[in-house]
Amino acid sequence: MITGSKELIRDINSNLVLETIINSGPISRAMISKKLGLTKATISAIVQDLMDKKLVIEIGSDDTSMGRKPILLSFQKDAGYAISIDLGVNMIYGLRTNLAGEIHTKKHIKTPKTAGNIIQIITEFIKSLIEEHSDTTYGLVGIALGIHGVVNNNKIIFTPYFDLSGIELKKELEDSFKVPTYLENEANLSVLGEKTFMYDYPNIVNISIHSGVGLGIVIDHSLYTGFSGHAGEFGHTIIEINGRKCPCGNCGCLEQYVSERALVQEFAQMKGLENTDFDYLSSSYQNGDQDALTIFNKFIKYMAICVNNVLNTYNPDIVVINSSFITCYPELIKSIEKNLTSHMNNFFRIVPSGLKGNSVLLGGVYVVIKNFLGINILNLKRKNE
Numbered sequence: 043m044i045t046g047s048k049e050l051i052r053d054i055n056s057n058l059v060l061e062t063i064i065n066s067g068p069i070s071r072a073m074i075s076k077k078l079g080l081t082k083a084t085i086s087a088i089v090q091d092l093m094d095k096k097l098v099i100e101i102g103s104d105d106t107s108m109g110r111k112p113i114l115l116s117f118q119k120d121a122g123y124a125i126s127i128d129l130g131v132n133m134i135y136g137l138r139t140n141l142a143g144e145i146h147t148k149k150h151i152k153t154p155k156t157a158g159n160i161i162q163i164i165t166e167f168i169k170s171l172i173e174e175h176s177d178t179t180y181g182l183v184g185i186a187l188g189i190h191g192v193v194n195n196n197k198i199i200f201t202p203y204f205d206l207s208g209i210e211l212k213k214e215l216e217d218s219f220k221v222p223t224y225l226e227n228e229a230n231l232s233v234l235g236e237k238t239f240m241y242d243y244p245n246i247v248n249i250s251i252h253s254g255v256g257l258g259i260v261i262d263h264s265l266y267t268g269f270s271g272h273a274g275e276f277g278h279t280i281i282e283i284n285g286r287k288c289p290c291g292n293c294g295c296l297e298q299y300v301s302e303r304a305l306v307q308e309f310a311q312m313k314g315l316e317n318t319d320f321d322y323l324s325s326s327y328q329n330g331d332q333d334a335l336t337i338f339n340k341f342i343k344y345m346a347i348c349v350n351n352v353l354n355t356y357n358p359d360i361v362v363i364n365s366s367f368i369t370c371y372p373e374l375i376k377s378i379e380k381n382l383t384s385h386m387n388n389f390f391r392i393v394p395s396g397l398k399g400n401s402v403l404l405g406g407v408y409v410v411i412k413n414f415l416g417i418n419i420l421n422l423k424r425k426n427e
Contacts, residue, residue: 052088053416055080059088060097061417063117064142068101070112089115096121096179097415117142122180122414125171126406127164128188128228129153131203131253131303134164137403138171141183141411143239143422145400147171157206161214168219183414184221186406187211188228190253194271196225202289203253203303224409229274230265231405232395233258236362238408238420240396243359247352248401249276251365255297255348258405259356263419277301281347300344302366309337320366327371341367342374346381353382353390364395 055078062074075085092098099118103111119142128135130153138147151167154160164187172182191201196212215223233248237260248258255277259266267273277297278290285294286304298304302320309326310318312333326334349361368374372394379392395401412420 055084056088056091057415057417059085060092060117060415061419063092063098063115064415064417065419065421068114068116070114072112074115118179119144120178122178122183124184124186124407124410124414125168125182126186126188126231126403126410127168128231128402128406129164129190129204129206130228131190134167135399135403136167136171137400137407139404139407141415143404143407143411148400148403153204157204157209160206160209161211164211165215165218168215180414182219182221184410185215185219185223186231186409187215187223187225188231188402188406189225190228190256192271192275193225193227193230194267196223198225199271200290222410222413224406224413226406226409227256227258227267227271227274228252228402229256229258230267231258231403231409232256232364232401233260233362233405234265234408235397235401235403235405236364236395237263238422239404241360241362241393242421245356245358246360246362247356247358248362248364248395249345249348249352250402251301251345251363251367253303254301257352261356276348276352279351281344296344296348300341300348305337305341308340309333312336324366324370338367338371338374342377342381345374345378349378349392350382359391361390361392362395363392364398364401368394369398 058078059074062077063069071082071085071089075082089098097118098115100113101116102114119140122141124139126137132153133150134153135150137145139145149171154163189198189201192199198206212223212225229248229250232250233246236248237246244263246260250256250258257274257276259274278292278295280292280294281296282294286298287293288295288298306318306320306323309323323334323337327338352361375392375394397404408420
């Protein structure tokens with residue numbers, strides 16, 4: 043039983059009512075009362091307060107055949123907007139959505155070669171996203187940044203392929219835009235995006251494969267980050283003794299063999315090129331190029347090892363793979379499953395990312411909206427990409 047001051051209980055109940063309207067709306071006051079076990083008078087008072095705050099609106103009557111038709115309530119999703127940034131090694135992606143996570147604007151720019159002026163670049167990038175918004179009650183309610191490295195308590199601890207050490211992104215952006223700013227590991231945001239918008243399971247592992255390999259881990263509906271934010275750095279588990287050197291200081295780390303960066307780099311070497319990109323690897327694979335086939339087979343081999351270790355370690359309800367390889371060729375999942383030979387893992391579900399290139403960005407949107415509204419659970423269905 044929840045005990046405390048009347049103000050605290052009122053706030054808790056208000057959050058529960060708003061959460062119910064967002065996740066179950068359109069919904070009547072009577073149905074909210076039934077769902078939450080609160081009196082109709084309490085619900086009416088809370089709803090009126092939410093309407094005064096421009097967070098809830100009445101949208102008409104329910105279609106019932108008996109008695110007075112109840113008025114339906116809906117979340118005012120356009121009361122404000124969120125901005126989310128995916129700060130990748132090669133590209134920076136930005137997204138602006140309303141408070142229901144519906145995409146209004148998506149942009150991208152190239153990541154600079156060094157991080158010396160990264161704050162100025164991100165600030166101008168965010169301003170370009172803000173400039174395109176229409177007037178809203180609350181305006182910009184928060185900013186989230188997905189970092190390809192270790193983050194703890196909104197501080198960047200380690201970024202292996204784009205050095206952001208010593209850069210106070212949170213403080214600088216909050217000073218510039220006067221709204222809360224949240225920094226989080228990109229794989230963590232990715233799993234939050236998948237759970238909120240696509241796969242609503244209590245236990246999810248999201249394998250994020252880009253410049254490195256990370257795990258986003260949800261246990262009993264909550265993000266698990268470990269003692270100091272290092273949980274999920276699966277790319278730095280060692281699979282080859284005395285193998286390839288890794289920026290983390292070890293040798294033979296998984297991400298030196300299965301990350302998109304490593305595999306594209308290996309393909310370039312096979313072709314005698316200084317560098318190339320995934321698009322060239324993909325087109326070569328479609329044309330039956332033997333070197334490209336070799337690279338894809340390596341991806342399948344090491345992904346099977348990765349998935350096997352994930353299944354044995356976490357035993358999740360579902361494993362989501364977020365990778366250009368799987369996005370472009372979802373049939374590769376069948377090949378990965380065929381390479382899983384353990385008799386202990388006879389029940390599992392492996393799926394491609396349902397959000398594709400937007401999972402990190404929408405995970406950031408989730409973090410912003412959840413903190414702005416002060417609610418615990420958001421279940422937002424994907425309406426646009």
